[in-house]
Structure formats: structure tokens, C-alpha cells
Amino acid sequence: MSKKNWPLWEIFIRSKQGLNHKHVGSLHAADAEMALENARDVYTRRQEGVSIWVVESEHITASNPEDADAFYEPANDKVYRHPTFYDLPDNVKHI
Numbered sequence: 001m002s003k004k005n006w007p008l009w010e011i012f013i014r015s016k017q018g019l020n021h022k023h024v025g026s027l028h029a030a031d032a033e034m035a036l037e038n039a040r041d042v043y044t045r046r047q048e049g050v051s052i053w054v055v056e057s058e059h060i061t062a063s064n065p066e067d068a069d070a071f072y073e074p075a076n077d078k079v080y081r082h083p084t085f086y087d088l089p090d091n092v093k094h095i
Contacts, residue, residue, distance in 0.1 A: 008056070011043055016049075
């Protein structure tokens with residue numbers, strides 16, 4: 001495999017203060033082990049990370065922003081998720 005054909009990897013890092021991993025960038029690497037090592041060298045130079053995930057880009061499936069209206073529209077049909085029709089007692093405040 002030549003360097004030109006190395007797959008693209010998406011890099012996610014969990015910081016010391018964080019509870020979740022956040023996407024920080026992408027890089028090319030021959031395999032997952034090389035992607036982890038390169039991600040460590042590139043994205044955690046100041047020792048801010050405690051966990052790194054690498055995911056080959058071809059394995060990520062994402063929604064299309066152009067289809068957002070149709071994709072998320074079913075949530076609008078569930079009016080029970082929007083508490084606009086509930087009657088609240090007068091003594092209930094700050095909801």
C-alpha cells in the first residue's frame with residue numbers, strides 16, 4: 001500500500017475534564033495503530049487527552065444536511081413531546 005492510498009481516519013479525543021469524546025480532526029495512516037500514534041503526536045501534544053478514538057472515515061455514515069427537513073420531520077408529529085397543551089396550576093412557577 002503506497003502512502004497515497006492510506007485511508008483517512010477521524011480522530012476523537014476525550015479531555016481530562018470531559019465526559020465524552022469530541023472530534024478534533026482527521027489524518028491519513030496505514031492502519032489503526034499508526035492512526036492512534038499519529039493522533040497522539042498531533043492532537044495531544046500538551047497532554048490534554050485521556051482517551052483517543054480513531055475511526056476510518058469510510059465507516060462513518062452521516063445524514064445529509066440537505067435532507068434535514070424530511071429526516072427530522074417525524075419528530076414534529078409527536079406533539080406530546082412539546083408541553084404546549086398542558087394546563088399548569090397557577091402556583092407552579094418557572095417551568
